[in-house]
Amino acid sequence: FDGGSWRGQDPASVARRVGVLKRVAERIAKDKKRLAALETTDCGKPVEESEWDVDDAVACFEFYADVLSSYPFERDVALPEDDFKGSVSREPLGVVALITPWNYPLLMAVWKVAPALASGCTVVLKPSEHASLTCLELADLFHQCGCPA
Numbered sequence: 001f002d003g004g005s006w007r008g009q010d011p012a013s014v015a016r017r018v019g020v021l022k023r024v025a026e027r028i029a030k031d032k033k034r035l036a037a038l039e040t041t042d043c044g045k046p047v048e049e050s051e052w053d054v055d056d057a058v059a060c061f062e063f064y065a066d067v068l069s070s071y072p073f074e075r076d077v078a079l080p081e082d083d084f085k086g087s088v089s090r091e092p093l094g095v096v097a098l099i100t101p102w103n104y105p106l107l108m109a110v111w112k113v114a115p116a117l118a119s120g121c122t123v124v125l126k127p128s129e130h131a132s133l134t135c136l137e138l139a140d141l142f143h144q145c146g147c148p149a
Helices: 011-030 032-043 047-069 105-119 133-144
Strands: 074-077 086-089 095-099 122-126
Touching: 011 032, 011 047, 011 105, 011 133, 032 047, 032 105, 032 133, 047 105, 095 105, 105 122, 105 133, 122 133
Parallel strands: 095 122
Antiparallel strands: 074 086
């Protein structure tokens, strides 16, 4: 986190994160049937519901990529005194630890991972030991799409 460019708010770093988020969304969409089957195998939900979860995961990554494209990381703040100038600077927090349950392993992971990565944080994801297959696949997709280790 400290030494990498992932957390940067400059246009190149933001564009890099947008690209990774969009590529992950595309890969998840491409692998929908396989990921849905894994999700069903992992936690026992009907395949149709797993497919909805995969669609929601795609939408989540697309949403945060779109938000990030125009996000105001720094903005001026109006103050009551003309002698003072104020601004708000939004920066990533650092390393974010995320724990997900067994019943919605992929979707709950995505709801937590996507905004954290979009903001420039690094992530440690701990899925449920009872249902971790799709989270392991998600990690592999991140590496394939250019996300740093």
